[in-house]
Amino acid sequence: MTDNDKLSNEKDASICDVLKSDTSEIIKKLESQTPLIFQNYSNLYSQYLHMWDDLFGTCYISEKEFFDKLNIDPIVLKQIKKNSESIKKSSLEIIDMNSKFWDEYFKMRISAVKSYDSFLHSMMESYAKMISQFNQPSNKNKK
Structure with missing residues (x-):
């Protein structure tokens, strides 16, 4: 059921x-x-x-x-290797930075959702108190 x-x-x-x-x-x-x-x-x-x-x-x-x-000159090959390693190093650093960025981004978003959830709970408590006051008989009707 x-x-x-x-x-x-x-x-x-x-x-x-x-x-x-x-x-x-x-x-x-x-x-x-x-x-x-x-x-x-x-x-x-x-x-x-x-x-x-x-x-x-x-x-x-x-x-x-x-x-x-x-038969490329070894000096040229050495420079190509140096350039390739530089690009590889930059790429790996960018990957690490992006991973850290997204990790912090998701932590921040989770924190924001938790804060908003806390805010909503506070607002709902205030709303519930206000609604309960409407449900109580007013003092004017008792006189």
Whole structure:
């Protein structure tokens, strides 16, 4: 029996009970899909990176014989290696910086959501107090 079935059988069910139950069910469904979505994205991204690695591997095999026949001066090869290492170093640093950025970004967003959640709880408490005052008989009616 689902929460909705239970609620429909109860005389005391309120609109808040119904909305809370339905909202919770939707959120739980979304939450259950999160690991699958991230795993699929991870698989896609890994395949994308693997494709680029294969592409450069294929280029290496295709071009190696051609470049080997050119008899490039070792000084030029040394400079090409130096340039390549510089690009590689910069790329690895950028990857590390991006990883740190996204880590801090998500920590900040989580903190913001927690702060907003706390704010909403405070506002709902004030709202509940205000609503309860409307439900109490006023002093004017007692006189």
